[in-house]
Amino acid sequence: MAKIKLIDVANLAGVSKSTASQYLNGRFEYMSQHTKDRIAEAVKELDYVPNPIARSLKSDKTKTIGVIVRDITGFDTSRVLRGIDDFCKNGEYNVIIYNTDFDPEVEARSIRALYQLRVDGIIISSSGNNQHLLQDYSENGLPIVEFQLEHDDTNKNIIISDYKQAAFDATEYLIQLGHKHICFLTQNFENVKSRNERYQGFVSALAKHNIPLHKNLIQYWHRETGFQNSIKDMLRSPPAPTAIFTQHLAITTDLLTQFNQE
The missing domain is CATH 3.40.50.2300 (Response regulator)
Structure with missing residues (x-):
């Protein structure tokens, strides 16, 4: 099955790629109703789904939060995940969850994967073995919040109990x-x-x-x-x-x- 691209929608609707993009991003106040209807019909006919990664490259937002936990089945962890998911749904954000099973190497791969996916932030219950990686990404502008455990070299943005x-x-x-x-x-x-x-x-x-x-x-x-x-x-x-x-x-x-x- 061929992947449908934005240019396909534009061609079917008889508009420019820029106009189709403006419509999909909600900037269509200047468009006639006829133009909007043609683009909407083209999207429906082609079953076009926007590429979230491509859109994030333009908007610098993916509307996605990454969460890394050590044991997804833990009582406290599962309740925290439920709270994160509920809150993100209310804000129309998506959540990607990685479970590390207490393996620092799996944790490091999870951190890198989320960074490459350009998530808007990471919430992590850290093992304490990848603080340098978290620090590097934080310094590059990725918001990171830790929870559950505080390690000696944890620098900031941590939420824990007393x-x-x-x-x-x-x-x-x-x-x-x-x-x-x-x-x-x-x-x-x-x-x-x-x-x-x-x-x-x-x-x-x-x-x-x-x-x-x-x-x-x-x-x-x-x-x-x-x-x-x-x-x-x-x-x-x-x-x-x-x-x-x-x-x-x-x-x-x-x-x-x-x-x-x-």
């Missing part, structure tokens, strides 16, 4: 229930400010209530290898935790899976 206060409140709630030996399950928070703030909130709540911090109750989890130490052994070793505070849904899922296997 993780420190949230972790403090959660820990204090457990303390008020009578728990003094609380296990803190986390991912490595080196160079990740958001994770470190959760830890600081946890430590601050313990300090407020004069509860000592037991290092063996700080347990680390890795997405590929799971828990650094055996949860079963931790539950048997003094001081055994009476409550567990996990920092991520994937950690909670892995923890519950291990409990169900007992």
Whole structure:
């Protein structure tokens, strides 16, 4: 099937390519009704669809936002995506979503692809491994907003929760229930400010209530290898935790899976 071009519409309507282009871009106040009708009929007969990339080269706008996430199935991520999509629909913008599965190389390819597609902006939950690329594109004029995680070299335009206060409140709630030996399950928070703030909130709540911090109750989890130490052994070793505070849904899922296997 031959690709229909703007010149085909113009030829069928008996107008210049420039006139057809003006009509398709809504600048037809000066045109007679007869001319507008001929162009409209030509568009309908040829089933012509404007090339959004070609139009963006002229207007410098694609009416498209690119979104890059680490796990599209995550509870928080899926709700964020729904909010982005709803907002963009109201503004007659399109959304392109890339899922990286926590792979920095896939993330880098996604960033480059969106840049080449000339999206009007990128919203990204970054791995922290491609900050130089994001910085380069940002300096070239591409608006970029990060969310969910803040890394040490994140420069600007980031939207995150108050993780420190949230972790403090959660820990204090457990303390008020009578728990003094609380296990803190986390991912490595080196160079990740958001994770470190959760830890600081946890430590601050313990300090407020004069509860000592037991290092063996700080347990680390890795997405590929799971828990650094055996949860079963931790539950048997003094001081055994009476409550567990996990920092991520994937950690909670892995923890519950291990409990169900007992």
